[in-house]
Amino acid sequence: MKTFIKIDYYIQMLVALSFIILLITDIAVFEKGYSWIGYFVLATFHTVSFMIKIFSKNYSKSTEFKIYSFASLAILISLLIVSVFExxxxxxxxxxxxxxxxxxxxxxxxxxxxxxxxxxYQKSLTQNS
Known part of the structure; x- marks a missing residue:
């Protein structure tokens, strides 16, 4: 799990930074709304990472993670229900x-x-040293 946390940290930060660059470029140059694509890519990476952590027995789930889980799952399940029962x-x-x-x-x-x-990521660094 420590390796996943390290890789996940770098991927999440790279995707978030890429989204911010895309958003600024879209607003300043393109003015076409391309940043929505980046928004969904960011959401996809968050969801995959979240699902791996939520089902992992080795991942210690903090209070913040549990609150995030409740809110995020409520939105995801609502989107799924609206899509299925439109x-x-x-x-x-x-x-x-x-x-x-x-x-x-x-x-x-x-x-x-x-x-x-x-x-x-910070916790994994302190545990390694």
Whole structure:
């Protein structure tokens, strides 16, 4: 798990930095909204990393990670339900209400996850020395 935490840290930081560069470039140069692609790439990397950690028995889950897990899974499951049951109006309306609050929360969740990854990396460094 220590190797995964180290690799995960570098990948998450690289993807986050790439997204910031893409966002600034998109706003300043392209003005086409290409940064949405980077946003979903960032979300994909976070989700894969999160899923590996949540199902790992060797990963010590902090309080911050548990809070992030609850909020992130609520949004992911809501998106899945709305996608599957898009023809059922009451389901889409009810779950859509959750997403109205959840979608604006995702940038904050992304920053929180980067903080969790950084903290995990720092802990792994202190355990090695």
């Amino acid at each position: 023809d059922v109006d009451w389901v889409a309306n009810f779950i859509g209400f959750i997403l109205i609050f959840g979608i604006p929360l995702t940038p904050i969740l992304a920053i929180c996850y980067l903080s969790i990854v950084y903290t995990d």
